[in-house]
Amino acid sequence: MKYYLIAGEASGDLHGANLMKSLKKQDADATLRFWGGDLMREEGGTLVKHYRDLAFMGFMEVVLNLRTILKNIDFCKKDIEAFNPDVIIFIDYPGFNMRIAAWAKKKKIPTHYYISPQIWAWKEGRIKTIKRDVDRMYVILPFEKDFYEQKHNFKVDFVGHPLIDAIQEFPAVDDADFRKKNGLNFKPIIALLPGSRKQEIKKMLEIMLSVAPEFEEYQFVIAGAPGQEESFYGKFLTKTNIKLVTKQTYELLSVAKAALVTSGTATLETALFKVPQIVCYKGGRVSYEIAKRVIKLKYISLVNLILDKPVVTELIQHDLNKKRLSEELHKILDPVTRNRIFLDYYELEQKLGGKGASDKTAELIFASL
Numbered sequence: 001m002k003y004y005l006i007a008g009e010a011s012g013d014l015h016g017a018n019l020m021k022s023l024k025k026q027d028a029d030a031t032l033r034f035w036g037g038d039l040m041r042e043e044g045g046t047l048v049k050h051y052r053d054l055a056f057m058g059f060m061e062v063v064l065n066l067r068t069i070l071k072n073i074d075f076c077k078k079d080i081e082a083f084n085p086d087v088i089i090f091i092d093y094p095g096f097n098m099r100i101a102a103w104a105k106k107k108k109i110p111t112h113y114y115i116s117p118q119i120w121a122w123k124e125g126r127i128k129t130i131k132r133d134v135d136r137m138y139v140i141l142p143f144e145k146d147f148y149e150q151k152h153n154f155k156v157d158f159v160g161h162p163l164i165d166a167i168q169e170f171p172a173v174d175d176a177d178f179r180k181k182n183g184l185n186f187k188p189i190i191a192l193l194p195g196s197r198k199q200e201i202k203k204m205l206e207i208m209l210s211v212a213p214e215f216e217e218y219q220f221v222i223a224g225a226p227g228q229e230e231s232f233y234g235k236f237l238t239k240t241n242i243k244l245v246t247k248q249t250y251e252l253l254s255v256a257k258a259a260l261v262t263s264g265t266a267t268l269e270t271a272l273f274k275v276p277q278i279v280c281y282k283g284g285r286v287s288y289e290i291a292k293r294v295i296k297l298k299y300i301s302l303v304n305l306i307l308d309k310p311v312v313t314e315l316i317q318h319d320l321n322k323k324r325l326s327e328e329l330h331k332i333l334d335p336v337t338r339n340r341i342f343l344d345y346y347e348l349e350q351k352l353g354g355k356g357a358s359d360k361t362a363e364l365i366f367a368s369l
Contacts, residue, residue, distance in 0.1 A: 001027050001369055004085035005034040006076070006100065008054045008093030010196040010226060011265035013037030015115060015162045015358070016091050020045065022362035033083050035076070036091075038226055048079055052227035054096070073099055080104065086369055090134075091115055098126065101133040110369070112136045114361055116156070120147045121297050127152045136368060138361045141306060142351050159360040160353030163265075166250075167272045168355060173254040182245045187219045190329070191256035191275065193249065193266045196225040198232065200262060203282055205236050208260045210322040211329060212239055218257070223249040258332050260325070267301040267312065271348055276332035276341045278325065279303075279314045303344075306351055311344040 003023060007016040017039035023030050024043070032045030035054070041047045054072060073096065080088065080100070087110040090097035094117030101111045116139045119126045127148075130137065137156040139145055145158040179186065194204035205222065212220045224233055224246035233244045245252055249266075253259065253273040261267050263281040270277045279301040299305050303312050313328045315321075331337050 001029065001087070001366070002031045002083065002085040003033070003087055003089060004080055004083055005032065005036065005040070005089045005091060006093065006097055007034070007036040007040065007091040008051050008096055010037065010051065012091040012093055012115070013039045013051060013226075014166060016040045017043050018162055018166060018358040019089070019091070019114060019361060022358040023365070025359070026362045026366040033079075033085070048076075050227070054093075069096070072096070076100055077103055080109070081107075085109065087112055087365065089114055089365065092117065094119075094126070098129060098133065102129065105133040105135075110135050112138070112365055112368075114138045115140055115162075116144055116148075120144065127154065130154065136364070138364065140357060141302070142353065143306070157360075157364055158353070159364075160355070160357040161268075162357040163268055163272055164349070164352055165355050165357060167269065170250050170254075173251045175255045178248075178251055178255055182221075182243065182248070184219060184221065184243055187217060187241070188257040189252070189255055190215065190218050190220050191252050191259040191261075191270075192220055192222045193259060193261040193270065194222065194225075195262040195264065195266075196227055198228065201225065201228065201232075204262050204280060205233075207282065207320055207322070207325065208280065209236060209239075209242060211326045212242055214326055215329065216241055219243060221245055221252055221256070223252050258329065260329070263300045263314070265302070267303050271303045271312070271345050274342060274345050276338050277312050278328045278332065279312050280320050280325075281314070281316045282320045283317070303348060307344060307348055309344075311341065311348070 005016050007013050013036045016036045020032055020040060020043040034040050034045060034047060035049045037051045088104050090101060090113045092115040104111050111134050113134045116137055131154050138159050139156050140161045145156055148154045148156045192208050194201045219241045222233060222244045224244055226247055230246055237244060253270060253275055256275050259270050259275045259277040261270050261277050261279055263279050267279050281300055300314055301312055304310055315324055
């Protein structure tokens with residue numbers, strides 16, 4: 001079979017790579033062509049476009065880059081037609097993928113969506129186009145199945161969360177070896193996960209690192225995004241207790257005592273590694289004001305959304321400042337707070353379902369074809 005996959009972000013690259021691995025187990029003759037990143041490329045097949053050339057953050061950034069986005073959509077359609085796949089597998093990235101799905105449905109190409117667009121957060125009206133243009137939907141959050149089936153009468157498959165597999169299968173990390181390899185000392189580590197796009201990394205790191213001088217007994221270690229050059233981070237390495245590691249985010253979380261994390265999938269990854277965290281978000285003023293009016297959620301982090309309670313502190317926009325960040329970091333370094341967070345993290349893991357999300361999805365896709 002011929003499979004065409006589209007992922008537009010770092011998290012989609014991870015989940016896409018694991019799905020590709022599972023598809024190859026199901027279908028020994030699988031031919032894979034995809035939009036994604038380095039992890040998907042390692043699984044073989046043909047990388048058409050890297051996600052670092054696709055990621056635009058915020059409403060204004062999308063508007064300013066609309067011409068590029070439209071060119072990419074047109075190119076993608078032509079590439080799919082030339083490849084003539086048996087199925088297209090969309091991985092999150094809804095602004096782009098839903099446009100391709102609408103076109104593909106008219107072309108009678110099977111459309112499968114792995115990792116639902118977060119229409120439960122905003123743009124719930126998209127359910128009409130999903131029901132029209134998506135043949136099969138595979139959801140990874142427990143509340144999404146009820147959202148689709150009970151609220152909108154659209155059958156979906158809950159396959160569990162793929163991060164469970166990715167993290168449980170991740171090999172144990174030797175703390176001393178990791179530190180030696182990366183030139184780190186033996187002070188406790190505070191991991192910084194500032195995101196994957198240049199815009200957000202710059203904005204987040206300036207705030208996250210503002211507290212570094214106050215915590216000299218710790219070392220702040222930045223998780224370099226796989227799509228960014230090491231040289232980009234040079235300007236942030238201004239203190240002796242600030243370091244950078246690249247392409248080693250899971251290794252870093254394995255040995256970290258606490259973490260400052262930009263909202264997104266990384267908040268869930270950090271929780272599954274059992275690292276107490278502060279969730280950070282600061283967008284452009286216009287983008288934030290628009291988002292505040294259209295997103296109707298109590299929380300922004302997946303950890304709090306899934307458990308429906310404030311397990312991890314969220315510092316959003318004006319609350320994300322040096323004073324608040326310092327106060328909250330002191331709290332999550334306190335043993336009493338840490339024990340409470342660990343118990344909540346255990347509950348989170350139970351709600352996410354068992355192992356095998358990628359295998360279950362690959363089985364369902366292959367069986368449907």
